[in-house]
Amino acid sequence: MASVGLQFQASAGDADPQSRPLLLLGQLHHLHRVPWSHVRGKLLPRVTEELWQAALSTLNPSPTDSCPLYLNYATVAALPSRVSRHNSPSAAHFVTRLVRTCLPPGTHRCILMVCERSDAFASACALARAFPLFTQRSGASRRPEKKTVTVEFFLVGQDNGPVEVSTLQCLTSATEGVRLAARIVDTPCNEMNTDTFLEEIKKVGKELGIVPTVIRDEELKTRGFGGIYGVGKAALHPPALAVLSHTPDGATQTIAWVGKGIVYDTGGLSMKGKTTMPGMKRDCGGAAAVLGAFRAAVKQGFRDTLHAVFCLAENSVGPGATRPDDIHLLYSGKTVEINNTDAEGRLVLADGVSYACKDLGADIILDIATLTGAQGIATGKYHAAVLTNSAEWEAACMKAGRQCGDLVHPLVYCPELHFSEFTSAVADMKNSVADRDNGPSSCAGLFIASHIGFDWPGVWVHLDIAAPVHAAVRWTPRRRTWRGTPRSAGSCDAAAPPGGAGLFTSLCTD
Numbered sequence: 001m002a003s004v005g006l007q008f009q010a011s012a013g014d015a016d017p018q019s020r021p022l023l024l025l026g027q028l029h030h031l032h033r034v035p036w037s038h039v040r041g042k043l044l045p046r047v048t049e050e051l052w053q054a055a056l057s058t059l060n061p062s063p064t065d066s067c068p069l070y071l072n073y074a075t076v077a078a079l080p081s082r083v084s085r086h087n088s089p090s091a092a093h094f095v096t097r098l099v100r101t102c103l104p105p106g107t108h109r110c111i112l113m114v115c116e117r118s119d120a121f122a123s124a125c126a127l128a129r130a131f132p133l134f135t136q137r138s139g140a141s142r143r144p145e146k147k148t149v150t151v152e153f154f155l156v157g158q159d160n161g162p163v164e165v166s167t168l169q170c171l172t173s174a175t176e177g178v179r180l181a182a183r184i185v186d187t188p189c190n191e192m193n194t195d196t197f198l199e200e201i202k203k204v205g206k207e208l209g210i211v212p213t214v215i216r217d218e219e220l221k222t223r224g225f226g227g228i229y230g231v232g233k234a235a236l237h238p239p240a241l242a243v244l245s246h247t248p249d250g251a252t253q254t255i256a257w258v259g260k261g262i263v264y265d266t267g268g269l270s271m272k273g274k275t276t277m278p279g280m281k282r283d284c285g286g287a288a289a290v291l292g293a294f295r296a297a298v299k300q301g302f303r304d305t306l307h308a309v310f311c312l313a314e315n316s317v318g319p320g321a322t323r324p325d326d327i328h329l330l331y332s333g334k335t336v337e338i339n340n341t342d343a344e345g346r347l348v349l350a351d352g353v354s355y356a357c358k359d360l361g362a363d364i365i366l367d368i369a370t371l372t373g374a375q376g377i378a379t380g381k382y383h384a385a386v387l388t389n390s391a392e393w394e395a396a397c398m399k400a401g402r403q404c405g406d407l408v409h410p411l412v413y414c415p416e417l418h419f420s421e422f423t424s425a426v427a428d429m430k431n432s433v434a435d436r437d438n439g440p441s442s443c444a445g446l447f448i449a450s451h452i453g454f455d456w457p458g459v460w461v462h463l464d465i466a467a468p469v470h471a472a473v474r475w476t477p478r479r480r481t482w483r484g485t486p487r488s489a490g491s492c493d494a495a496a497p498p499g500g501a502g503l504f505t506s507l508c509t510d
Contacts, residue, residue: 003140004131005148006179008124008171010163012110012152014041017074021104025095026114026154028059028078033156034114042110046070064094066102077102086383090119092405093382095126103130103149110150116157121171122405127151128175134186173299177292180204184288185469188281189264193237194312197263197284201242201310204295208246216240225355226328227336227347231262232313234321239313239348241355244291246298251305253363256356257294260345260369261287261312268315268341269323283345285469286369287312307360311348315341327427331355332451337424340432345371346444347431350451353460357452367448368463374440376467383409385464387445389454393461408463411442415454418443422450 022042024031036049043052047069055067059078066077077098079091095113103109115123131149153163184192184200198214205212217238220229225241232239262283266272272280287310294308322328326338328347332354336347349367356362379385386397386408394410401408412418421433421443429450433443445462452460 003147005146006128006131006175007148007150008168009150009152010168012150017043017046017070021106021109022074023103024076024112025098026079027081028061030114030156031056031078034154038154043074047074064098072104075102075104088122088402088405088407090122090405092122092126095123096129099127099130107145108148112152112154114154114156117155117159120153124171124175125178126405128178132186133179133183170300173296177296181288181292185282185285193263194240194314195237197261197312198240198242201244201291204291205244208298210244213243214240225331225351227330227351228311228313230322230328231315231344231347234318235314235316237314242310244294244308246302246306248303254305254361255364256307256309256360256362257290258309258349258352258356258367259287259290260349261310262345263314265315266317268317268344269321270341272342282470283370285465289368309352309356311352313348315344330451334451335427337427337430339430343432345369346447349448353448354451364459366461368465370466370469371464372441372444372466375464378411378441379409381467383407384468385411385441387411387413387442387462389460393459412439415446419446419450422447
Protein backbone atom coordinates (compact mmCIF):
# COMPACT_ATOMS: atom_id res chain seq x y z
CA MET A 1 0.00 0.00 0.00
CA ALA A 2 3.00 2.27 0.16
CA SER A 3 2.51 3.73 -3.32
CA VAL A 4 -1.20 4.51 -2.90
CA GLY A 5 -2.43 8.03 -3.59
CA LEU A 6 -5.50 9.06 -1.58
CA GLN A 7 -7.96 11.52 -3.12
CA PHE A 8 -11.14 13.05 -1.67
CA GLN A 9 -13.73 14.14 -4.20
CA ALA A 10 -17.29 15.40 -4.00
CA SER A 11 -18.20 12.77 -6.58
CA ALA A 12 -16.04 9.86 -7.64
CA GLY A 13 -18.12 9.42 -10.80
CA ASP A 14 -19.42 6.21 -12.30
CA ALA A 15 -17.38 3.19 -13.35
CA ASP A 16 -17.74 -0.53 -13.91
CA PRO A 17 -16.43 -2.17 -10.69
CA GLN A 18 -14.42 -4.58 -12.82
CA SER A 19 -12.36 -1.62 -14.04
CA ARG A 20 -12.51 0.32 -10.76
CA PRO A 21 -13.06 -1.91 -7.72
CA LEU A 22 -15.38 -0.50 -5.07
CA LEU A 23 -15.88 -0.67 -1.30
CA LEU A 24 -19.09 0.70 0.18
CA LEU A 25 -18.70 1.30 3.91
CA GLY A 26 -20.90 2.58 6.71
CA GLN A 27 -23.18 1.66 9.56
CA LEU A 28 -25.94 -0.66 8.40
CA HIS A 29 -28.81 1.75 9.06
CA HIS A 30 -26.89 4.39 7.08
CA LEU A 31 -26.25 2.02 4.17
CA HIS A 32 -29.99 1.36 3.96
CA ARG A 33 -30.51 5.10 3.38
CA VAL A 34 -28.35 5.18 0.25
CA PRO A 35 -30.70 5.31 -2.78
CA TRP A 36 -30.01 2.88 -5.59
CA SER A 37 -29.85 5.82 -7.97
CA HIS A 38 -26.69 7.02 -6.21
CA VAL A 39 -24.79 3.72 -6.41
CA ARG A 40 -26.07 2.19 -9.62
CA GLY A 41 -23.46 3.92 -11.77
CA LYS A 42 -20.73 2.50 -9.54
CA LEU A 43 -22.14 -1.06 -9.56
CA LEU A 44 -23.79 -1.68 -12.93
CA PRO A 45 -23.59 -3.79 -15.01
CA ARG A 46 -22.11 -6.25 -12.51
CA VAL A 47 -24.49 -5.69 -9.57
CA THR A 48 -28.21 -5.23 -9.93
CA GLU A 49 -30.54 -3.41 -7.55
CA GLU A 50 -31.95 -6.73 -6.36
CA LEU A 51 -28.49 -8.05 -5.55
CA TRP A 52 -27.62 -4.82 -3.75
CA GLN A 53 -30.72 -5.03 -1.56
CA ALA A 54 -30.12 -8.73 -0.91
CA ALA A 55 -26.57 -8.02 0.23
CA LEU A 56 -27.78 -5.37 2.67
CA SER A 57 -30.34 -7.78 4.11
CA THR A 58 -27.64 -10.39 4.80
CA LEU A 59 -25.37 -8.05 6.77
CA ASN A 60 -25.42 -8.67 10.51
CA PRO A 61 -22.58 -6.65 12.05
CA SER A 62 -21.23 -8.13 15.29
CA PRO A 63 -19.39 -5.83 15.59
CA THR A 64 -18.71 -5.64 11.81
CA ASP A 65 -19.70 -7.61 8.74
CA SER A 66 -19.08 -7.58 5.01
CA CYS A 67 -20.53 -9.12 1.87
CA PRO A 68 -18.97 -9.43 -1.60
CA LEU A 69 -21.20 -8.02 -4.31
CA TYR A 70 -19.29 -9.18 -7.38
CA LEU A 71 -16.30 -11.53 -7.11
CA ASN A 72 -13.50 -9.50 -5.52
CA TYR A 73 -14.35 -6.30 -7.37
CA ALA A 74 -17.13 -4.88 -5.19
CA THR A 75 -17.80 -5.26 -1.47
CA VAL A 76 -20.18 -3.73 1.04
CA ALA A 77 -19.08 -3.59 4.68
CA ALA A 78 -20.99 -2.61 7.80
CA LEU A 79 -19.54 -0.82 10.83
CA PRO A 80 -20.81 -1.44 14.37
CA SER A 81 -24.37 -0.23 14.74
CA ARG A 82 -23.71 1.13 18.21
CA VAL A 83 -20.66 2.11 20.22
CA SER A 84 -20.12 2.76 23.93
CA ARG A 85 -19.80 6.20 25.48
CA HIS A 86 -15.98 6.04 25.53
CA ASN A 87 -15.73 5.28 21.81
CA SER A 88 -16.08 7.52 18.81
CA PRO A 89 -19.53 7.56 17.15
CA SER A 90 -17.64 7.20 13.85
CA ALA A 91 -16.27 3.79 14.94
CA ALA A 92 -13.00 5.02 13.46
CA HIS A 93 -10.87 2.05 14.50
CA PHE A 94 -13.25 -0.29 12.70
CA VAL A 95 -13.16 1.90 9.58
CA THR A 96 -9.41 1.33 9.33
CA ARG A 97 -9.76 -2.41 9.92
CA LEU A 98 -12.48 -2.87 7.32
CA VAL A 99 -10.61 -0.90 4.67
CA ARG A 100 -7.50 -3.03 5.25
CA THR A 101 -9.42 -6.29 5.00
CA CYS A 102 -12.27 -5.55 2.60
CA LEU A 103 -11.05 -3.06 0.00
CA PRO A 104 -10.76 -4.99 -3.26
CA PRO A 105 -7.35 -5.06 -4.97
CA GLY A 106 -6.64 -2.95 -8.01
CA THR A 107 -4.69 -0.02 -9.40
CA HIS A 108 -7.54 2.50 -9.29
CA ARG A 109 -10.13 1.90 -6.60
CA CYS A 110 -13.03 3.74 -4.99
CA ILE A 111 -14.43 3.94 -1.46
CA LEU A 112 -17.94 5.24 -0.88
CA MET A 113 -18.03 6.26 2.78
CA VAL A 114 -21.57 6.58 4.15
CA CYS A 115 -21.82 8.53 7.41
CA GLU A 116 -23.20 11.60 9.11
CA ARG A 117 -21.44 14.90 8.52
CA SER A 118 -20.16 14.99 12.09
CA ASP A 119 -18.30 11.71 11.47
CA ALA A 120 -16.72 12.63 8.14
CA PHE A 121 -13.50 14.02 9.62
CA ALA A 122 -12.86 11.03 11.88
CA SER A 123 -13.71 8.64 9.04
CA ALA A 124 -11.28 10.36 6.65
CA CYS A 125 -8.41 10.13 9.15
CA ALA A 126 -9.27 6.49 9.79
CA LEU A 127 -9.18 5.80 6.06
CA ALA A 128 -5.76 7.43 5.79
CA ARG A 129 -4.32 5.11 8.44
CA ALA A 130 -5.06 2.16 6.17
CA PHE A 131 -2.61 3.43 3.54
CA PRO A 132 0.89 3.82 5.05
CA LEU A 133 3.54 5.39 2.87
CA PHE A 134 6.74 3.74 4.07
CA THR A 135 8.04 0.44 2.74
CA GLN A 136 11.41 -1.02 1.89
CA ARG A 137 10.10 -4.20 0.29
CA SER A 138 12.15 -4.86 -2.80
CA GLY A 139 9.08 -5.65 -4.89
CA ALA A 140 7.61 -2.19 -4.29
CA SER A 141 10.38 -0.49 -6.26
CA ARG A 142 9.75 -2.76 -9.24
CA ARG A 143 6.09 -1.73 -9.52
CA PRO A 144 6.04 1.49 -11.55
CA GLU A 145 2.28 2.00 -11.54
CA LYS A 146 0.86 4.57 -9.16
CA LYS A 147 -2.14 3.23 -7.31
CA THR A 148 -4.97 5.58 -6.38
CA VAL A 149 -7.93 5.36 -4.05
CA THR A 150 -10.72 7.88 -4.58
CA VAL A 151 -12.96 8.54 -1.60
CA GLU A 152 -16.49 9.89 -1.93
CA PHE A 153 -18.64 10.72 1.08
CA PHE A 154 -22.38 10.16 1.04
CA LEU A 155 -23.75 12.10 4.00
CA VAL A 156 -26.91 10.99 5.80
CA GLY A 157 -28.84 12.49 8.68
CA GLN A 158 -30.12 16.02 9.22
CA ASP A 159 -27.12 17.83 7.71
CA ASN A 160 -26.91 15.66 4.62
CA GLY A 161 -26.06 18.12 1.88
CA PRO A 162 -23.13 17.78 -0.49
CA VAL A 163 -19.56 17.92 0.80
CA GLU A 164 -18.18 21.43 0.28
CA VAL A 165 -14.86 22.14 -1.43
CA SER A 166 -13.51 23.66 1.80
CA THR A 167 -14.33 20.46 3.65
CA LEU A 168 -12.57 18.35 1.03
CA GLN A 169 -9.52 20.60 1.36
CA CYS A 170 -9.62 20.16 5.12
CA LEU A 171 -9.82 16.37 4.80
CA THR A 172 -6.93 16.39 2.35
CA SER A 173 -4.72 18.47 4.65
CA ALA A 174 -5.57 16.32 7.65
CA THR A 175 -4.97 12.99 5.96
CA GLU A 176 -1.73 14.20 4.40
CA GLY A 177 -0.58 15.08 7.89
CA VAL A 178 -1.65 11.67 9.21
CA ARG A 179 0.33 9.87 6.54
CA LEU A 180 3.35 12.17 6.95
CA ALA A 181 3.50 11.39 10.66
CA ALA A 182 3.06 7.67 10.04
CA ARG A 183 5.84 7.63 7.44
CA ILE A 184 8.30 9.28 9.83
CA VAL A 185 7.59 6.80 12.61
CA ASP A 186 7.57 3.76 10.33
CA THR A 187 11.03 4.71 9.01
CA PRO A 188 13.87 3.01 10.93
CA CYS A 189 16.59 4.99 12.66
CA ASN A 190 19.27 4.11 10.12
CA GLU A 191 17.25 6.35 7.79
CA MET A 192 15.25 8.57 10.19
CA ASN A 193 17.95 9.90 12.50
CA THR A 194 18.01 13.40 14.01
CA ASP A 195 19.60 14.81 10.82
CA THR A 196 16.85 13.34 8.67
CA PHE A 197 14.10 14.46 11.04
CA LEU A 198 15.44 18.01 10.86
CA GLU A 199 15.23 17.80 7.07
CA GLU A 200 11.56 16.78 7.39
CA ILE A 201 10.97 19.83 9.60
CA LYS A 202 12.75 22.12 7.15
CA LYS A 203 10.75 20.65 4.26
CA VAL A 204 7.45 21.43 5.99
CA GLY A 205 8.76 24.86 6.93
CA LYS A 206 9.69 25.61 3.32
CA GLU A 207 6.24 24.51 2.14
CA LEU A 208 4.62 26.88 4.66
CA GLY A 209 7.09 29.74 4.22
CA ILE A 210 8.55 29.32 7.73
CA VAL A 211 12.26 29.18 8.58
CA PRO A 212 12.80 26.86 11.58
CA THR A 213 14.87 27.78 14.60
CA VAL A 214 17.42 25.04 15.35
CA ILE A 215 19.59 24.71 18.47
CA ARG A 216 21.94 21.79 18.17
CA ASP A 217 24.76 19.75 19.67
CA GLU A 218 27.18 21.74 21.84
CA GLU A 219 25.00 24.84 21.59
CA LEU A 220 22.35 22.93 23.55
CA LYS A 221 24.86 22.39 26.33
CA THR A 222 26.04 25.98 26.25
CA ARG A 223 22.51 27.36 26.43
CA GLY A 224 21.46 25.08 29.28
CA PHE A 225 19.36 22.40 27.59
CA GLY A 226 20.76 19.68 29.83
CA GLY A 227 17.85 17.34 29.25
CA ILE A 228 18.02 17.10 25.45
CA TYR A 229 21.81 17.28 25.38
CA GLY A 230 22.25 14.67 28.12
CA VAL A 231 19.96 12.17 26.40
CA GLY A 232 21.45 12.53 22.90
CA LYS A 233 25.13 13.33 23.42
CA ALA A 234 26.35 9.73 22.97
CA ALA A 235 24.75 9.29 19.55
CA LEU A 236 26.49 9.64 16.17
CA HIS A 237 23.89 12.18 15.07
CA PRO A 238 23.68 15.03 17.61
CA PRO A 239 20.51 16.07 19.44
CA ALA A 240 18.56 19.19 18.55
CA LEU A 241 15.74 21.49 19.59
CA ALA A 242 13.84 22.76 16.54
CA VAL A 243 10.93 25.20 16.40
CA LEU A 244 8.47 26.09 13.65
CA SER A 245 6.49 29.28 14.40
CA HIS A 246 3.24 30.43 12.82
CA THR A 247 2.55 34.07 13.77
CA PRO A 248 -0.57 35.36 12.00
CA ASP A 249 -1.84 38.91 12.34
CA GLY A 250 -4.64 39.32 14.84
CA ALA A 251 -3.61 36.39 17.04
CA THR A 252 -4.96 36.58 20.58
CA GLN A 253 -3.18 33.60 22.14
CA THR A 254 0.13 31.81 21.93
CA ILE A 255 0.01 28.02 21.78
CA ALA A 256 2.97 25.64 21.84
CA TRP A 257 2.95 21.99 20.88
CA VAL A 258 5.97 20.14 22.22
CA GLY A 259 6.78 16.73 20.73
CA LYS A 260 9.07 14.01 22.03
CA GLY A 261 11.36 13.07 19.15
CA ILE A 262 13.51 10.18 20.35
CA VAL A 263 14.42 8.71 16.97
CA TYR A 264 15.59 5.52 18.69
CA ASP A 265 15.52 4.46 22.31
CA THR A 266 17.98 1.79 23.40
CA GLY A 267 17.27 2.74 26.99
CA GLY A 268 20.79 4.13 27.28
CA LEU A 269 22.97 2.48 29.91
CA SER A 270 19.75 1.30 31.62
CA MET A 271 19.41 -0.75 28.48
CA LYS A 272 16.23 -2.32 27.18
CA GLY A 273 16.12 -6.07 26.57
CA LYS A 274 16.02 -7.91 23.27
CA THR A 275 12.23 -8.19 23.37
CA THR A 276 11.47 -4.61 24.41
CA MET A 277 13.93 -2.71 22.22
CA PRO A 278 12.50 -3.70 18.79
CA GLY A 279 9.93 -1.09 17.78
CA MET A 280 11.66 1.79 19.51
CA LYS A 281 11.92 3.61 16.18
CA ARG A 282 8.43 4.80 17.04
CA ASP A 283 9.62 6.73 20.10
CA CYS A 284 9.57 9.87 17.96
CA GLY A 285 5.79 9.53 17.57
CA GLY A 286 5.01 12.68 19.52
CA ALA A 287 7.27 14.88 17.41
CA ALA A 288 5.99 13.29 14.19
CA ALA A 289 2.42 13.96 15.30
CA VAL A 290 3.25 17.60 16.04
CA LEU A 291 4.82 18.03 12.59
CA GLY A 292 1.85 16.55 10.74
CA ALA A 293 -0.66 18.51 12.82
CA PHE A 294 1.25 21.78 12.46
CA ARG A 295 1.34 21.41 8.68
CA ALA A 296 -2.38 20.73 8.53
CA ALA A 297 -3.33 23.51 10.94
CA VAL A 298 -1.32 26.20 9.16
CA LYS A 299 -2.58 25.11 5.74
CA GLN A 300 -6.14 25.45 7.08
CA GLY A 301 -5.60 29.00 8.32
CA PHE A 302 -4.93 28.59 12.05
CA ARG A 303 -5.68 32.01 13.54
CA ASP A 304 -3.56 32.14 16.69
CA THR A 305 0.19 32.09 17.22
CA LEU A 306 1.31 28.49 17.08
CA HIS A 307 4.75 27.08 17.84
CA ALA A 308 5.76 23.48 17.09
CA VAL A 309 8.67 22.48 19.31
CA PHE A 310 10.61 19.33 18.45
CA CYS A 311 12.87 17.72 21.07
CA LEU A 312 15.10 15.46 18.97
CA ALA A 313 17.65 12.95 20.25
CA GLU A 314 18.77 9.36 19.95
CA ASN A 315 19.07 7.63 23.33
CA SER A 316 22.19 5.70 22.48
CA VAL A 317 25.06 3.95 24.26
CA GLY A 318 28.68 5.06 24.04
CA PRO A 319 31.60 6.50 25.99
CA GLY A 320 29.76 9.80 26.36
CA ALA A 321 26.44 8.33 27.45
CA THR A 322 24.69 9.64 30.53
CA ARG A 323 25.21 7.36 33.53
CA PRO A 324 22.81 6.59 36.35
CA ASP A 325 23.83 8.91 39.25
CA ASP A 326 24.75 11.75 36.85
CA ILE A 327 23.09 15.07 37.64
CA HIS A 328 21.91 17.33 34.81
CA LEU A 329 20.93 20.98 34.91
CA LEU A 330 17.82 21.43 32.77
CA TYR A 331 16.62 24.55 30.94
CA SER A 332 14.17 25.28 33.76
CA GLY A 333 17.12 25.82 36.09
CA LYS A 334 16.29 22.70 38.09
CA THR A 335 18.73 19.83 38.65
CA VAL A 336 17.83 16.20 38.00
CA GLU A 337 19.58 13.14 39.40
CA ILE A 338 19.45 10.37 36.80
CA ASN A 339 18.38 7.06 38.31
CA ASN A 340 17.09 5.55 35.06
CA THR A 341 18.50 6.49 31.64
CA ASP A 342 15.47 4.76 30.05
CA ALA A 343 13.25 7.52 31.48
CA GLU A 344 14.62 9.93 28.87
CA GLY A 345 11.49 11.29 27.22
CA ARG A 346 10.52 13.37 30.22
CA LEU A 347 14.00 14.93 30.24
CA VAL A 348 13.80 16.22 26.66
CA LEU A 349 10.20 17.35 27.11
CA ALA A 350 11.08 19.18 30.32
CA ASP A 351 13.50 21.30 28.29
CA GLY A 352 10.90 21.72 25.55
CA VAL A 353 8.03 22.93 27.74
CA SER A 354 10.38 25.18 29.69
CA TYR A 355 11.54 26.78 26.43
CA ALA A 356 7.91 27.19 25.34
CA CYS A 357 7.13 28.96 28.60
CA LYS A 358 10.24 31.13 29.02
CA ASP A 359 11.23 31.97 25.43
CA LEU A 360 8.02 31.59 23.42
CA GLY A 361 5.65 33.07 26.01
CA ALA A 362 3.05 30.36 25.48
CA ASP A 363 -0.35 30.67 27.14
CA ILE A 364 -1.18 27.05 26.34
CA ILE A 365 1.38 24.26 26.25
CA LEU A 366 0.56 20.81 24.97
CA ASP A 367 3.19 18.09 25.05
CA ILE A 368 2.72 14.77 23.34
CA ALA A 369 4.89 11.71 23.72
CA THR A 370 5.24 7.96 23.69
CA LEU A 371 6.20 8.36 27.33
CA THR A 372 5.40 5.33 29.49
CA GLY A 373 4.68 1.65 28.99
CA ALA A 374 2.34 2.01 31.95
CA GLN A 375 0.01 4.15 29.82
CA GLY A 376 -1.22 1.04 28.03
CA ILE A 377 -2.14 -0.47 31.40
CA ALA A 378 -3.80 2.73 32.62
CA THR A 379 -5.95 3.60 29.59
CA GLY A 380 -5.40 0.74 27.15
CA LYS A 381 -4.28 0.33 23.55
CA TYR A 382 -6.86 2.59 21.96
CA HIS A 383 -7.14 5.57 24.33
CA ALA A 384 -4.30 8.01 24.80
CA ALA A 385 -3.82 9.22 28.36
CA VAL A 386 -4.39 12.90 29.08
CA LEU A 387 -3.03 14.70 32.14
CA THR A 388 -3.77 18.39 32.59
CA ASN A 389 -3.98 21.16 35.16
CA SER A 390 -7.39 22.16 33.77
CA ALA A 391 -10.60 20.23 34.41
CA GLU A 392 -12.20 22.11 31.51
CA TRP A 393 -9.52 20.96 29.10
CA GLU A 394 -9.66 17.41 30.43
CA ALA A 395 -13.35 17.20 29.56
CA ALA A 396 -12.77 18.91 26.21
CA CYS A 397 -10.03 16.45 25.30
CA MET A 398 -12.31 13.49 25.92
CA LYS A 399 -15.11 15.05 23.90
CA ALA A 400 -12.84 15.98 21.02
CA GLY A 401 -11.31 12.50 21.00
CA ARG A 402 -14.73 10.95 20.49
CA GLN A 403 -15.47 13.44 17.71
CA CYS A 404 -12.30 12.80 15.73
CA GLY A 405 -11.57 9.14 16.49
CA ASP A 406 -8.32 9.79 18.40
CA LEU A 407 -9.62 8.59 21.73
CA VAL A 408 -8.30 9.93 25.04
CA HIS A 409 -9.01 9.22 28.69
CA PRO A 410 -7.82 11.14 31.78
CA LEU A 411 -5.11 10.22 34.23
CA VAL A 412 -5.13 11.27 37.88
CA TYR A 413 -3.75 14.81 38.29
CA CYS A 414 -2.62 15.08 41.91
CA PRO A 415 0.92 16.49 42.24
CA GLU A 416 0.63 16.89 46.01
CA LEU A 417 0.35 13.10 46.36
CA HIS A 418 2.47 11.90 43.45
CA PHE A 419 5.41 14.22 42.90
CA SER A 420 7.21 13.06 46.04
CA GLU A 421 8.05 9.92 44.03
CA PHE A 422 10.93 11.94 42.51
CA THR A 423 12.54 12.99 45.79
CA SER A 424 16.35 13.16 45.60
CA ALA A 425 18.84 13.70 48.39
CA VAL A 426 21.36 15.46 46.13
CA ALA A 427 19.33 17.24 43.43
CA ASP A 428 15.98 18.94 42.95
CA MET A 429 14.48 15.66 41.79
CA LYS A 430 15.22 12.25 40.31
CA ASN A 431 13.98 11.35 36.84
CA SER A 432 12.24 8.08 37.71
CA VAL A 433 9.76 7.12 40.40
CA ALA A 434 10.58 5.32 43.62
CA ASP A 435 7.37 3.25 43.51
CA ARG A 436 6.23 1.96 40.13
CA ASP A 437 2.87 0.96 41.62
CA ASN A 438 1.89 4.55 42.37
CA GLY A 439 0.46 5.96 39.14
CA PRO A 440 3.67 5.93 37.08
CA SER A 441 2.09 7.49 33.99
CA SER A 442 0.66 10.34 36.06
CA CYS A 443 4.01 10.79 37.77
CA ALA A 444 5.90 10.91 34.48
CA GLY A 445 3.63 13.68 33.23
CA LEU A 446 4.02 15.57 36.49
CA PHE A 447 7.80 15.48 36.08
CA ILE A 448 7.36 17.46 32.85
CA ALA A 449 4.89 19.90 34.44
CA SER A 450 7.26 20.58 37.33
CA HIS A 451 9.63 22.33 34.92
CA ILE A 452 7.06 25.04 34.20
CA GLY A 453 5.75 24.92 37.76
CA PHE A 454 2.56 23.53 39.24
CA ASP A 455 1.46 27.11 39.98
CA TRP A 456 1.95 28.26 36.36
CA PRO A 457 -1.23 30.19 35.42
CA GLY A 458 -1.45 28.87 31.86
CA VAL A 459 -3.00 25.68 30.50
CA TRP A 460 -0.77 22.61 30.38
CA VAL A 461 -1.90 19.41 28.66
CA HIS A 462 0.13 16.22 28.48
CA LEU A 463 -0.76 13.37 26.11
CA ASP A 464 0.85 9.95 26.53
CA ILE A 465 0.38 7.94 23.33
CA ALA A 466 2.75 5.05 24.07
CA ALA A 467 0.24 2.28 23.33
CA PRO A 468 -2.12 3.88 20.75
CA VAL A 469 0.87 5.09 18.69
CA HIS A 470 1.08 1.76 16.93
CA ALA A 471 -1.18 -0.94 15.59
CA ALA A 472 0.70 -4.23 15.25
CA VAL A 473 3.94 -3.17 13.52
CA ARG A 474 2.57 0.00 11.93
CA TRP A 475 2.09 3.39 13.50
CA THR A 476 -1.34 4.84 14.15
CA PRO A 477 -0.73 8.57 14.10
CA ARG A 478 -2.54 10.64 16.66
CA ARG A 479 -2.67 14.23 15.60
CA ARG A 480 -4.41 17.20 17.10
CA THR A 481 -4.91 20.87 16.53
CA TRP A 482 -5.74 23.06 19.50
CA ARG A 483 -6.97 26.61 19.85
CA GLY A 484 -7.56 28.63 22.98
CA THR A 485 -10.69 28.06 25.02
CA PRO A 486 -11.98 24.48 24.64
CA ARG A 487 -15.05 24.09 22.52
CA SER A 488 -16.43 21.33 20.37
CA ALA A 489 -14.82 20.52 17.05
CA GLY A 490 -16.03 22.87 14.37
CA SER A 491 -16.31 22.65 10.62
CA CYS A 492 -13.38 22.13 8.31
CA ASP A 493 -13.72 25.58 6.79
CA ALA A 494 -10.32 27.20 6.29
CA ALA A 495 -11.47 30.42 7.91
CA ALA A 496 -12.56 28.59 11.05
CA PRO A 497 -10.56 25.43 11.66
CA PRO A 498 -11.65 23.16 14.49
CA GLY A 499 -10.73 24.95 17.67
CA GLY A 500 -10.30 24.43 21.36
CA ALA A 501 -9.75 20.81 22.15
CA GLY A 502 -11.08 19.91 18.70
CA LEU A 503 -8.77 17.26 17.40
CA PHE A 504 -8.03 18.58 13.94
CA THR A 505 -6.21 15.66 12.46
CA SER A 506 -4.21 13.07 14.33
CA LEU A 507 -2.27 13.97 15.96
CA CYS A 508 -3.06 12.98 15.60
CA THR A 509 -0.93 10.84 17.57
CA ASP A 510 1.91 10.41 18.44
